[in-house]
Amino acid sequence: MRLKESAVRAKLTAKGREDSWPAGWAELGVSRRSFLKFCASMAAILSMPPAVAAKLAESIEKAEKPTLVWLEFQDCAGNTESFLRASRPTVAQIILDKISVNYHETIMAAAGQQAEDALAKTVKNHAGKYIAAVEGSIPTGADGAYCAIGGKSALQVAREVCGNAAATIAIGTCAAFGGLPAASPNPTGAVAVGDAVPGLKTLINLPACPANAENITALLVYYMTMKQWPPLDQYRRPLFAYGKLIHDNCERRAHFDAGQYVENWGDDGHRHGYCLYKMGCKGPVTFQNCPVIRWNEGTNWPIGCGHPCVGCAEPNFWDKMTPFYRHLENIPGFAVGTDVDKVGLGLTAAVGATFAAHGVIEIARRKLGHGPDQGEEGRKGE
């Protein structure tokens, strides 16, 4: 027997999703204690004082369920997979449950026409209110034929869906900066979401390859709690996740300062956690919070497991940070006059010169501006 959704709904005495504790969430198997623990860790990721955790908990409990559509263009679904690995599992699930994901090709049950209908309905009924998450770059070559969904080009879909959204989140380096498809010589004319659909009201970039699940969750929590989007840097990255260099929070920093470096894979220094600078580490020019939040339930991160950072959260890292195993001073493309991040340029020169001279280096701390419109200023600290 087919049970229509409406019939099911009518049959159920909707005591409602008030979500007052514990009626709603206890059923989902989440204790108040674990929830508060989650809020505390979220407060930490968002760089808020611990006292904020309680307020955070209150806000999330009361927050309305925002609608989200997740579009995939020239992607590898790595960000989707990353999102599936959001840690503090049961509580993260609540966060998922607090958001209505109306369209997501990789997880949704519907297919074909029914899937497209779900998207169209959301764009129409929630115009100006929903959040558009985008994964993957958008090709501009071959009249858009390099990526088509339901017969429409990615560009057509992006204009319509992002154009009508309250906010667009570009998740992963491909959506944020063009990423791998846009790497030289960019065969398909791939561009970032912000370039494909200029003038978006609110655009937030969450680069990294893939974006860390915890930063995706934290951004949504930020929005639900603060009722506003976080301050961004000049590349529209939230400061809470991209406000500091990897190098400045790296657990191997002491070895860098002491001039203790890995020279060969598996050598004594490598086995004892020495600095990976000479093996090509891009931590000194990469803004990201990997060393703080780590990956997969805080288990580890690339430098922690013995491999250099490749700089995946930076614009054009596929061209700027390669070859990956050559250390920074020799990177071609970092010469004066090329289109590079000013901070990156300054650091590269400093790292090269100082390292060559003394084997140690001191990196000046940057001053960061606050507020979404001060991003440009924020990155001029040097």
Add this chain to the structure above:
Amino acid sequence: MAHVVVDPITRIEGHLRIETEVEGGTVRDAWSSSTMFRGVEIILKGRDPRDAWVFTQRICGVCTTVHAITSIRAVEHAIGANPPPNARLLRNLIIGAQCVQDHVIHFYHLHALDWVDIVSALSADPAKTASLAQSISDWPISGRAYFTDVRARLKDFVAGGRLGPFANAYWGHPAYKLPPEANLMAVGHYLQALDFQRQFIRMHAILGGKNPHLQSFLVGGMATPVDADSQNALNMGTIAELSKLVASARDFVTRVYMPDVLAIAAFYKDWAGIGAGVGNYLSYGEYPEDDNPNPNMYLPGGTILNRDLGKVAPVEPDKISEYVKHSWYDYKGGDDKPLPPFKGETSPNYTGPKPPYERLHLDRKYSWVKSPRYEDHPMEVGPLARMLVAYAYGRPSRVKELVDNTLKALGVGPQALFSTLGRTAARAIESQVIAEKMQDWVAALAESMARRDYRICDNSKFDPSTWPEECWGSGFHEAPRGSLGHWVHIRNGEIVNYQCVVPTTWNAGPRDAHGKRGPYEEALVGTPIAKPDQPLEILRTVHSFDPCLACAVHVLDTERREIVKVSVV
């Protein structure tokens, strides 16, 4: 005759479009089209071959690791690097973890909703559901209270009126056959599998820094140091943690995944006679057990033609070639002849309709995927191919045992393996075989540590100045979705050309110059369709292959350069 188009095919990686002709409740003909293209190979040209794995790994984020593994194997083959035993063990563990985790996600989160009606689960009796669950497995999370809780969560979700990703599906479709209790049990396990995959994949973070897109591979070895006496390396504490994670996988697969597949399959036995496809199977073999140039593989490689399990032959990569007759590319010598990968000539030429479009030009070119052939035969690759090849060889014996047990449990013969259901069952069987085997690799790593063998990389070949001026190499791998090959040509330390022939290209490719259908297309012909406007049955067969289109479409070489010579392991 109804023309049924399903675009997008959801619950897959990438962008896939299926067009079919349906008449009298049956699919008469089918066309598989991939609608996304990036061009990774041309991006690789001129770059450092040691960087290639970082690039190629991004071909797919669902089957993360696989293009990285294949790439380092290809480059190592070219430059003559010999990874030490620890690197082999670490790679086997990473490959095995990827296989098991990917198969679990595929079954529960991408495929199950083709068989499980979530709305029907609302009317299940939790007590009866508990009896059902306990009758098929001794998995402890199976009590009445648990299923009462799951049903309450589901009701709460539906009552909220925001079905999110479960909206607009084919709930109530007549092809759904499970009783409400089996549906509720499956919903419970859908949620448990979400937790399992998240926790189990920590293994990749331990060995690779993060998942998706691990970052510990090296041409010549691995970057994860091994030292029993250091806190900054894999040590005995790590061994204990790996053991625990491997045990959790074995437990979940044996006590949840496998029993669920058998229980659900029992209600869908008709699908053991649907979706057979081309009947030719290919596996390169995987999990090297020694460090010789041609190592013994735990899962053997081989080819099977025309469903003849009595004849299994070793793979000869020279017999691989690709057609572009129906793909948006041109060949200099015309589109009627195929070219082998080492003469990989590829230039894109989109001749399809301009988006937005309603219909593709099915009589001409209609896909970004090429059509690979083995001795001119379309071949199916993936878990079913691997299990059939191992079954035909009779090794490892565990495969034969589990295949026979499965057939016996369902009361069907070996011919039932050639089907949509066979593909789904093979994936579960492989998960169990590999989850069991992984403990051996953990033990071997511990023994290596105990011997103070800390070698992780062939450092003698890491510096490009030690390489031949010009060299060629190929790397092969069995990814979760099937046979994957990379071919690389290096000159003066730079990539001259790079070619990939990937699992979903084999399976999702369009017709060849002889008009022979690809495996998806062939498997769809004859599929019953109860309601053409709700083609649930098409999803079942297509999903049984576990499509991964981002993998399939990335070939581009605008300079039409040729790899003039390739040697093949």
